[in-house]
Amino acid sequence: MSEPRPKGASVVVIGAGVTGLSAAWWLARSGIDVIVLDKGIVGWEASGRNGGGASHYQSPLFAEEQRLWPQMDELLGYPTEYVRERIIIQRDPALLDHYRAVGRMCSAMGYRVDDLDSRQAQQAVPLTDETCLGGIHLRFGGHANPQRTVQAYAWAIQDLGGRILQHCPALAIETAGGRAVAVETPRGRIACDALVVAAGPQAGMLLAPLGIDFPIASARAEMIVTEPAPLMAIGGVDGNGLYGRQTLRGNLAFGGGPHEWIATRPDGPSARPVSPLVRNLARRVAEMFPRAAHLNVIRSWAGIVENTPDGRPILDRLRDPGNVTVATMSGVGFGLSPASGHAIRDLVVDGACSFADIAKLGLTRFAGLAPDWRERRGWAA
Numbered sequence: 001m002s003e004p005r006p007k008g009a010s011v012v013v014i015g016a017g018v019t020g021l022s023a024a025w026w027l028a029r030s031g032i033d034v035i036v037l038d039k040g041i042v043g044w045e046a047s048g049r050n051g052g053g054a055s056h057y058q059s060p061l062f063a064e065e066q067r068l069w070p071q072m073d074e075l076l077g078y079p080t081e082y083v084r085e086r087i088i089i090q091r092d093p094a095l096l097d098h099y100r101a102v103g104r105m106c107s108a109m110g111y112r113v114d115d116l117d118s119r120q121a122q123q124a125v126p127l128t129d130e131t132c133l134g135g136i137h138l139r140f141g142g143h144a145n146p147q148r149t150v151q152a153y154a155w156a157i158q159d160l161g162g163r164i165l166q167h168c169p170a171l172a173i174e175t176a177g178g179r180a181v182a183v184e185t186p187r188g189r190i191a192c193d194a195l196v197v198a199a200g201p202q203a204g205m206l207l208a209p210l211g212i213d214f215p216i217a218s219a220r221a222e223m224i225v226t227e228p229a230p231l232m233a234i235g236g237v238d239g240n241g242l243y244g245r246q247t248l249r250g251n252l253a254f255g256g257g258p259h260e261w262i263a264t265r266p267d268g269p270s271a272r273p274v275s276p277l278v279r280n281l282a283r284r285v286a287e288m289f290p291r292a293a294h295l296n297v298i299r300s301w302a303g304i305v306e307n308t309p310d311g312r313p314i315l316d317r318l319r320d321p322g323n324v325t326v327a328t329m330s331g332v333g334f335g336l337s338p339a340s341g342h343a344i345r346d347l348v349v350d351g352a353c354s355f356a357d358i359a360k361l362g363l364t365r366f367a368g369l370a371p372d373w374r375e376r377r378g379w380a381a
Contacts (some may be wrong), residue, residue: 006163008191009035011348012183013198014170014206016040018146019333020198021153023340024349025076027158030345035192037185038357039169039268043150045200046303047334049223051160051243051255053236054335055086056143057106059313060356064142064339066111072338077159078152081145081248086236088224089121089128089135091287096133102113103136112139125237127229127252127289135239143236143245146334153337169267170199173206173324180321194348198327201264201306210321214314215366216328217379222277223302224285226252226295240288242281252292254285261374262304263381273300280331305331308371309366315340316363317347326363 007145013024016038027034038044054069056062072080091098103113114137121135122128154164165187173195174182180195197203201218208214228250236244246252258278278300286293308314313329313336325347329336343353374380 005187006035006190008182009033009163010192011194011196012037012190012192013196014183014196015200015203016042016154016164016166017045017148017198017200017333018043018153019327019329019335019340019344020196021150021157021199022337023196023327023344024162025153025157025160026345027348028157028162028340030349031221034157035190036164037168037170037183037190038164038166039202040165042154042164042165042227043147044329045268046256046305048150049301049303050146050221050334051223052143052146052245052334053086053141053238053243054082054143055138055310056332056336057102057109057111059332059336060358060360061336061339061343064355065336068338068342069144070145072152075120076152076156078155080149080152082142083143083235084140085234086138086141086143087116087121087124087135087234088138089116089125089132089237089239089288091131091133091240093133096135099136099374106138106140113137114139114254123233126232127292128342129290131287131290141236145247148336149337160207170206173210175210175321178320179323194323194325196325196327196344196348198344200227200328201303201304202266202268203306203326205264205266207326212318213366213369214310214326214328214363215369216374217261217374218264218304218306219306220274220302221255221259221331222273222281223253223255223300224278224281224297225299226285226292227298229289229292229295240284242284242288251298252285252295254281257281257284259305261379263380268304271357273302307331307379308331309369309377313340314363315343315347315358315361317351318363
């Protein structure tokens with residue numbers, strides 16, 4: 001028996017990925033009646049299928065990300081499996097120099113980073129060997145379990161009285177008098193006083209009828225999981241073009257590298273793994289962790305990520321319709337989600353972010369973008 005369709009809410013959030021869920025949770029924490037709509041289930045695309053990293057030092061949301069993650073289990077009331085600290089190791093001397101420069105930049109920002117030589121890197125990451133030239137140890141950041149985290153957001157929203165409608169895609173946005181007034185769904189019309197569009201690859205199609213060009217290109221991002229390996233003291237390790245983590249059970253869960261650019265459909269693109277990319281991932285995981293190269297890959301998956309032309313998120317409240325806030329995190333949504341949800345809440349309620357200057361994440365930076373920008377970047381499906 002399907003749940004009854006609600007007539008409306010103060011705020012409707014389109015998209016139950018981690019960004020939309022965090023936004024809804026922040027709104028519900030402020031006592032606002034909120035409904036989240038999704039074409040599938042919570043975290044079904046890349047939000048539940050990613051490396052789980054939370055160390056986005058290049059984002060204006062970084063400081064808030066770092067402040068919030070250690071508190072999230074307590075704030076949500078459910079486990080995220082967040083673990084502090086992260087290590088980046090490298091086999092390429094040029095990349096090692098690059099990441100040591102990144103470490104110096106983070107240190108200048110007040111976040112401790114230690115350089116590791118080859119011996120120290122092998123001690124910190126015992127699954128690697130002497131092919132590792134060294135790395136850096138981030139004493140901040142960390143990682144969490146994506147599946148646990150999206151479920152924690154969803155349960156916390158419901159605990160606060162928010163509602164989540166799964167398998168209920170947004171079909172169109174109804175406007176009147178320069179405002180969004182409702183969302184059309186297969187279950188009928190759901191009215192709203194304000195709207196958040198965090199619909200991932202479908203966001204552009206929903207906003208286009210309103211005259212809004214929302215430039216994103218969609219790609220299938222692959223992940224693999226191996227058999228369990230001996231537990232390392234710090235499970236969050238990046239390198240060799242990979243991002244990921246060791247799970248609490250010992251499995252190595254990693255992704256990264258080439259994307260497969262795909263066309264977007266209203267019902268969402270297929271997320272099935274593609275064997276050539278899975279083989280590429282498996283090879284690079286074996287190179288990164290030679291002492292785990294004998295492990296079998298036991299599971300693989302894909303999630304759909306949307307990418308902006310410059311690779312940076314879009315977080316903005318539109319001028320017309322004036323009660324619509326748009327959000328896409330361009331592939332870095334999971335780790336930044338505690339902070340992005342806070343920013344979206346501020347944009348919806350107050351019209352501006354209270355804790356950071358996010359002007360450079362505005363949609364207007366793409367005014368005048370060439371219509372064929374995807375083809376120019378080689379991002380055509």
